[in-house]
Amino acid sequence: MKSIVKLEHLSHKYSSAWAIRDINMEIGNTGIVGLLGSNGAGKSTTMNILCGALNQTEGNVFINGINLREQPELAKQQIGFLPQTPPLYMDLTVDEYLRYCAGLRQVPKEKLKPAVKEAKERCGIDHFSNRLISNLSGGYRQRVGIAQAIVHRPALVVLDEPTNGLDPNQIIEVRSLIKEIATDRAVIFSSHILPEVQILCKEIKMIENGRIVFSDTMDAFNNYVEPHSMLIHLENPPSAAELAAIPGVTKVAFLTERQVRVHFNGDQDITEKVVAISIQKGWRLREISLDKSALDEIFKQLSSQNPQSHH
Numbered sequence: 195m196k197s198i199v200k201l202e203h204l205s206h207k208y209s210s211a212w213a214i215r216d217i218n219m220e221i222g223n224t225g226i227v228g229l230l231g232s233n234g235a236g237k238s239t240t241m242n243i244l245c246g247a248l249n250q251t252e253g254n255v256f257i258n259g260i261n262l263r264e265q266p267e268l269a270k271q272q273i274g275f276l277p278q279t280p281p282l283y284m285d286l287t288v289d290e291y292l293r294y295c296a297g298l299r300q301v302p303k304e305k306l307k308p309a310v311k312e313a314k315e316r317c318g319i320d321h322f323s324n325r326l327i328s329n330l331s332g333g334y335r336q337r338v339g340i341a342q343a344i345v346h347r348p349a350l351v352v353l354d355e356p357t358n359g360l361d362p363n364q365i366i367e368v369r370s371l372i373k374e375i376a377t378d379r380a381v382i383f384s385s386h387i388l389p390e391v392q393i394l395c396k397e398i399k400m401i402e403n404g405r406i407v408f409s410d411t412m413d414a415f416n417n418y419v420e421p422h423s424m425l426i427h428l429e430n431p432p433s434a435a436e437l438a439a440i441p442g443v444t445k446v447a448f449l450t451e452r453q454v455r456v457h458f459n460g461d462q463d464i465t466e467k468v469v470a471i472s473i474q475k476g477w478r479l480r481e482i483s484l485d486k487s488a489l490d491e492i493f494k495q496l497s498s499q500n501p502q503s504h505h
């Protein structure tokens with residue numbers, strides 16, 4: 195895999211406590227990678243270091259093979275960053291602001307105009323060129339934030355919780371914009387909302403207490419968190435032994451006379467089997483529902499295992 199980002203043993207402490215500890219990861223050249231973690235897990239710290247906005251206590255960041263600490267200017271040319279609090283200047287117009295950002299990112303003068311135009315077009319804000327940023331809605335401000343992150347055509351764009359604080363329609367729009375800008379570059383995107391990462395990302399890195407606790411493809415993650423138990427309500431229930439004899443069932447526990455929790459191995463066709471057998475044997479099935487793991491439970495489960503045991 196050709197990688198745009200490589201983090202090696204990255205650790206950071208703000209004062210006495212470690213905010214992140216021994217983070218290692220590699221990220222490919224296109225597509226969206228999700229950094230998922232609860233509040234305070236260490237997402238912003240990782241992203242700020244990776245973009246050169248914060249100096250790490252230990253470890254190395256390589257952007258396209260360039261050591262960020264040794265050649266910050268060269269490395270930063272390849273990075274676009276939208277921090278959690280977008281650095282917008284409210285009293286500038288969209289054009290003025292994007293021109294200013296492109297200048298900061300060392301876009302040559304003669305290329306300034308086309309660079310700003312392209313970023314505006316890709317982010318759907320062309321018609322607001324002369325509008326003051328203070329007069330834009332939250333969703334459009336976020337588009338301007340994303341436009342400043344791509345104005346110098348970086349190979350990597352880092353977005354720290356870009357949908358935070360937006361209303362549901364704006365979230366959908368910003369998501370499709372993120373998908374669009376990831377077609378020809380790598381995007382790293384952080385969130386504390388699992389379904390958001392599931393919708394957008396091809397890879398997921400889960401961070402908890404400053405450590406990576408899961409790192410794999412989205413498919414592997416979905417497979418991992420698939421339910422392994424279900425709740426069944428039967429009007430005419432059989433014995434526990436009879437339920438336990440269904441192929442794939444690993445444990446049976448009656449909660450009441452008619453309600454039973456059935457644990458099973460990875461086989462996701464189990465519900466169909468239970469429904470079929472129940473009809474055949476006259477158990478009179480009233481209700482069947484898979485137990486979905488809540489995100490905080492998944493985090494707890496993953497963090498209690500060896501860090502970085504999933505690659």
Ligand SMILES: Nc1ncnc2c1ncn2[C@@H]1O[C@H](COP(=O)(O)OP(=O)(O)OP(=O)(O)O)[C@@H](O)[C@H]1O
Pocket residue numbers: 208209212213214231232233234235236237238239240278386
């Ligand atoms: N400037 C700072 N000074 C001291 N401690 C900090 C500072 N910034 C963050 N921390 C601490 O470092 C840890 C990681 O914080 P970080 O902001 O990276 O997490 P996060 O996953 O981005 O969370 P959030 O979604 O709340 O921003 C937290 O315990 C936080 O309190």
